[in-house]
Amino acid sequence: MCKQQLLKVLEVVEKQDTWRKKECINLIASENIMSPLAIEVFSSDMMHRYAEGLPYKRHYQGTKYVDEIETLVIDLGNKLFRCKHYDPRPISGMIANLCVFAALTEPGDKIANLKIPDGGHISHSIVGTAGVRGLKTLNMPFDSKEMNIDAEKLKKVKKEKIKLVVLGGSLFLFPHPVKEIKEVLDDTKILYDAAHVLGLIAGKRFQDPLREGADVVASSSHKTFPGPQGGMVYTDNEKISKQVAQAILPGLISNHHLFRLPSLAITLIEMLEFGEKYADQTVKNSKKLASSLYEMGFKVLCEHKGFTESHQVVVDVRENEGGKTVAETLERANIICNKNLLPWDNNEDTDDPSGIRLGVQECTRTGMNESEMEHIANLITRVIIKGEKPEKVREEVIQFKKEYSKTKYCFT
Numbered sequence: 320m321c322k323q324q325l326l327k328v329l330e331v332v333e334k335q336d337t338w339r340k341k342e343c344i345n346l347i348a349s350e351n352i353m354s355p356l357a358i359e360v361f362s363s364d365m366m367h368r369y370a371e372g373l374p375y376k377r378h379y380q381g382t383k384y385v386d387e388i389e390t391l392v393i394d395l396g397n398k399l400f401r402c403k404h405y406d407p408r409p410i411s412g413m414i415a416n417l418c419v420f421a422a423l424t425e426p427g428d429k430i431a432n433l434k435i436p437d438g439g440h441i442s443h444s445i446v447g448t449a450g451v452r453g454l455k456t457l458n459m460p461f462d463s464k465e466m467n468i469d470a471e472k473l474k475k476v477k478k479e480k481i482k483l484v485v486l487g488g489s490l491f492l493f494p495h496p497v498k499e500i501k502e503v504l505d506d507t508k509i510l511y512d513a514a515h516v517l518g519l520i521a522g523k524r525f526q527d528p529l530r531e532g533a534d535v536v537a538s539s540s541h542k543t544f545p546g547p548q549g550g551m552v553y554t555d556n557e558k559i560s561k562q563v564a565q566a567i568l569p570g571l572i573s574n575h576h577l578f579r580l581p582s583l584a585i586t587l588i589e590m591l592e593f594g595e596k597y598a599d600q601t602v603k604n605s606k607k608l609a610s611s612l613y614e615m616g617f618k619v620l621c622e623h624k625g626f627t628e629s630h631q632v633v634v635d636v637r638e639n640e641g642g643k644t645v646a647e648t649l650e651r652a653n654i655i656c657n658k659n660l661l662p663w664d665n666n667e668d669t670d671d672p673s674g675i676r677l678g679v680q681e682c683t684r685t686g687m688n689e690s691e692m693e694h695i696a697n698l699i700t701r702v703i704i705k706g707e708k709p710e711k712v713r714e715e716v717i718q719f720k721k722e723y724s725k726t727k728y729c730f731t
């Protein structure tokens with residue numbers, strides 16, 4: 320029995336590695352692949368150890384090399400994101416948001432957020448992390464044609480007592496109007512959730528939230544930023560950094576999953592070296608995938624704005640049987656994306672929303688450029704619009720993927 324289960328574990332892992340890594344076109348906008356070097360250092364002895372606290376001020380002995388790596392990570396984070404206080408300890412993007420909520424709000428306070436169908440992440444909402452903190456929420460006005468926050472209309476809610484504005488999100492095509500919102504809500508603190516676009520920010524290809532007026536940035540480390548799964552918070556404000564540090568320990572995280580740190584260090588170095596080229600190609604690719612899908616007959620959002628300025632392409636597939644069926648049909652062809660709520664959906668439509676969301680960052684990391692985006696658009700069109708059997712297209716996808724087995728924009 321025991322042996323059978325062991326063999327099962329090995330078999331399932333091998334299947335995962337073959338299928339998702341070697342045979343699929345991966346278009347989930349919140350995923351990425353680490354570089355070979357980052358993978359190599361991922362399973363160091365640090366995975367077994369404890370190091371509560373800050374480097375060289377730990378609550379445990381035996382941490383001298385962890386201290387060295389974490390100090391390096393902090394220095395590299397400050398350099399890449401041009402900030403003064405980079406903290407890599409939050410163990411996920413949601414926890415990073417919670418650390419900021421714990422630092423800057425009290426239960427009962429009100430935050431301004433985006434509704435989930437407008438792109439807000441669940442952690443910004445009362446069904447998620449904001450609710451766990453006991454916060455109330457005020458949904459910011461959203462222009463679904465422009466796919467952005469309506470800063471003008473936000474002026475009307477200025478009188479509402481808002482403790483924190485949360486920008487950034489999961490459906491994120493265009494830079495948010497950080498500067499305009501700072502002007503409207505002057506001394507209200509702004510948290511910018513950079514999880515989706517962190518790699519583009521690092522590559523100077525999206526927006527620069529701290530320079531535009533955000534007080535603090537929280538993020539995960541594994542979407543457009545191709546690091547190990549985890550989180551981070553950064554700011555220029557010393558007081559906020561100390562409040563966040565207090566929220567981290569003793570508040571929310573004891574040990575901060577040390578095995579991530581060497582891989583994070585490698586990723587930060589590689590993003591300093593290759594980040595601009597990678598971010599640039601990512602945005603070129605998303606624009607090309609979007610325009611190709613549009614020309615082939617799909618209702619891609621925001622044609623009038625060039626479709627996207629991020630890694631994401633958003634398609635309204637109500638005419639094509641809806642988000643659930645389209646995403647499931649594409650999976651049968653080994654094209655992996657997710658169904659997604661769009662602004663005109665209700666929260667309750669989660670099981671079968673209007674849209675699909677495609678992210679090109681992982682394909683870009685494997686060396687795909689504009690011509691490959693056109694090819695992918697064609698494969699999607701054949702399955703969804705022309706009605707070709709997904710299983711037949713899957714064979715072509717497997718062959719196509721063989722050409723893209725290496726990771727680019729990194730040291731080899």
Ligand code: DSN
Pocket residue numbers: 348349412489490
């Ligand atoms: N919900 C995830 C996504 O945007 O895919 C991120 O946590």
